[in-house]
Amino acid sequence: MTADRQPVLGILGGGQLARMLALAAAPLGVKTLVVDGVADACAGQVAPLLVADWTDYAALEAFASKVDVVTFDFENVPAETAHWLAERVAVFPAPQALAVAQDRLAEKTMFRDCGLQTAAFMAVDTREMLDQALATIGTPAILKTRRLGYDGKGQFRLHSIADADAAWASLGAAAARHGLILEAFVPFQRELSVIAVRGRNGDFNTWPLTRNWHTDGVLSMSLAPAPDIDQLQGRATELARTLAERLGYVGVFALELFVKDGELLGNEMAPRVHNSGHWTIEGAHTSQFENHVRAVLGMPLGNGEARGVSAMFNWIGDLPDPAPVLRTVDAHWHDYGKQARPGRKVGHATLCAPTSAALADRLADVATTLDRLPQAQPALDALTR
Template sequence: MTTVGILGGGQLARMLALAGVPLGLRFLVLDPSAESCAGQCAPLQVGGFDDEAALEAFASKVDVVTFDFENVPASSAQWLVERVPVYPNPQALAVAQDRLSEKTLFRELGIPVPAFAAVDSREGLDAALAEIGTPCIIKTRRFGYDGKGQFRIKSLADTDAAWEALGAQAGTVGLIVEGFVAFDREVSVVAVRGRDGEFKAFPLTENWHVDGVLSASLAPATRVSEAMQVQAVDYARRVAEATGYVGVFALELFCRGETLLANEMAPRVHNSGHWTIEGTEVSQFEAHLRAVLGLPLGEPAMRGVACMLNWLGEMPDANAVLALAGGHWHDYGKSARAGRKVGHATLRADDAVALSQALSSVGDALSRQAQVQPVIARLAEG
């Protein structure tokens, strides 16, 4: 029986393990915390990602290694790849860990991106603002996610405050300034590439964020032309082939009219693809496992329409979702904490009208109308 090693023990590792059980797989999770929620579903080895002894023990017990957490040190991934197959490869991981490397790769591949410039000093920030203009966003090149590690500069009057907030990190994780994009909406394409180069993509998904954290995802995205769908998938394919990527990843995009601009890449299964568990023939989690094991990828064909709602801080009452024929509940087994991703729900229906009704019902029951209304409005637009 094949044992899959997962670096990182969060909800993504948990859902990978749940998807792998029907495939007859075993799992071993490595995470620094004994409380990691994946440990409720799979054997857990407690250890640091940069602890060579822990990595040695981990590698000796698994047949292949993957990630649920992109900030695993690329050096650790490289150490492992000399002992056991690792997917995605350390080079792809390293590119995705650094916003400057990532944006540079996109540009080299002919994928449109917002204007950007590296910043390593206060003078460098002034130069970047002179080049890019305001409004813009300054971000850490590494480790920031879900809206963390960034500061929006609305005008030059915000320059000092921005440097005070993030300047100390210029010499450690690095900084990047990105031009502000007046986008119409945010979309993502979740794609998968196998060991043999087979490539497939899930339908384009529209996403809504609150304070930088994903709130809801709708699939398939409405009002998407065939040309836009093809373009998004082509961009994802370019990235996957250029990096020799194996597994599932997400390419997040800004949509402005018919133009798509790349925001960032997530080298792992992704929050905006959680709806695939019930919404497609093969979920992103099963597809990822198939890819890293060298199995046929399967078909990411949709089952009707679907919406994922993220639960942050604490879990609401499940009854309103479970009462629906297409309602599916996912509790990550985490303790409540402000802003923490603790679970999600997916509502699946045969058509947009039925999905709108289900969303309205859940919104009323859970006092979540502010969360569901943007999705309902988009469905009404067709």
């Protein structure tokens, strides 16, 4: 990077996260260049897009020559590609951090090494190992692929040992490629996430804990700051800092947590900006997207404090009518520019307010008008409890 030109941030992956990173980068005077394997990647609507496969090293060589720093839109970019690029240009977060987060077994092991408790887990590579793991962990349990799973994909819930054959039929083929992991089911009371950022100089910050609700393994709604969990913010921040320093992490990441009997249990780490942090665009002094750009380029980090209280609807499959949101005070609509498709994240909306009571009123009005009251009801209950 030189002072006489704008820095260029390269982004591997061209989905909605890359799109929002590009939008956050522009006001900072940062250009972006996106790489994706498909020509209609939605980030290409707001930033230059290079269409290339992750193993097209000629294209990646040209990409590396045009950017100052490379980062990720999603964690399933092959670690080999990240390592190859890191020999030619700065890559943040570092490829080794990406590799740990791509492997659920390595991830859970690291959590425990850092003092973050998890559900019981065991590696499963064969049908016999599944029986052994079930005998040790018991049921209910969840069999998961160690790699390439997200949004509830690559998982099978076992309610009893009688489900073992069906679980293996569903996921056994993946065991030969990447291995599986069996995890005890956690009867949690709440799902939380802490979004954190670490700069190139080691500076560290978090946003307020966010409470999340999922439908079929996909985030449905988030509420921030999460109510009635003040006693957990410090512990979550401490754990996130420990993980970041262990990995030498640079950039934004999300630590997904369960709350069980007042204690935090680690679920997953996402080495990137995260769906549950979308509320920060309008609801915090500095968004997760802006702070990620700042972090990987070595700029000072911004303040992550909340401006008030925020609730985020995640739109899955297709977009509802935006009018009720657009008519609401301090409400914000985000259309990702994607074609509607079952199970696909196509947009979100964030409602902000100075107090929980005001947010509850706005959320109830919008949810009722959109016929989304069941989606919003858990957040309404949390706001009015």
